[in-house]
Amino acid sequence: MLVSALILGLLGSLHCVGMCGPIAFMLPVDRSNSFKKVSQIGMYHFGRLLAYSIIGLVFGLVGKSFSLFGIQQQLSIIIGVLMIVIVLLPHHIIGKYNLSKPLYKAISKVKSSLGKALKKKTADTFLTIGFLNGFLPCGLVYMAVFGAVATGSLLEGSLYMVLFGIGTIPLMTSAIYLGKFLNTTIKQRIQKAIPVFVVVIGILFILRGLGLGIPYLSPAPMMEMTSSAIECH
Numbered sequence: 001m002l003v004s005a006l007i008l009g010l011l012g013s014l015h016c017v018g019m020c021g022p023i024a025f026m027l028p029v030d031r032s033n034s035f036k037k038v039s040q041i042g043m044y045h046f047g048r049l050l051a052y053s054i055i056g057l058v059f060g061l062v063g064k065s066f067s068l069f070g071i072q073q074q075l076s077i078i079i080g081v082l083m084i085v086i087v088l089l090p091h092h093i094i095g096k097y098n099l100s101k102p103l104y105k106a107i108s109k110v111k112s113s114l115g116k117a118l119k120k121k122t123a124d125t126f127l128t129i130g131f132l133n134g135f136l137p138c139g140l141v142y143m144a145v146f147g148a149v150a151t152g153s154l155l156e157g158s159l160y161m162v163l164f165g166i167g168t169i170p171l172m173t174s175a176i177y178l179g180k181f182l183n184t185t186i187k188q189r190i191q192k193a194i195p196v197f198v199v200v201i202g203i204l205f206i207l208r209g210l211g212l213g214i215p216y217l218s219p220a221p222m223m224e225m226t227s228s229a230i231e232c233h
Helices: 002-025 034-068 072-088 091-096 101-118 125-134 139-151 154-178 184-210 222-232
Strands: none
Touching: 002 139, 002 154, 002 184, 034 072, 034 125, 034 139, 034 154, 072 139, 072 184, 101 125, 139 154, 139 184
């Protein structure tokens, strides 16, 4: 399941370039010093990963609380279904129930802070920009958050989000260096592949929740495994 976070980041990074690309293009990197430029970009990505890790910890805790109530498997099924439904629902319906609307004030403050940070060139600027960037609303991040909740663990939830962030780094870095380098045809193909992969991840979460006894893919619930072990003895 953790591998799905990395692949989601890799495939979805084109979406990230579209949403966060303007921020990446505007990074006040030192164009005259290659080493300094690499370190500045590295700090920007580290800031994003730090933000994602915090988000993963929070939602991993949410998943853990469900796990303590013994409904971890049901949660995995619900999240898998939600992923598939959100991808298949028309955009105008999703827009009616945009969960980020109540957070607009907080988001506007983040954007305002980003605007101020983009004007500076101090040592902590790139870390700050990346960190704030990580908290901007994004449909793809929401999908990764679902995955973090489904892990049912603080550390795994955090790791899930970090791996998602790592998956976005190659294309985001290329965007900083090369700008809009992908032609429209390639962009359209990747954009079409993203919903398909989200559906695949949703199916994996459903299978995981069903506990069909398939190693790695749909392992049997711990209680069943324990009772089977006792019977064997």
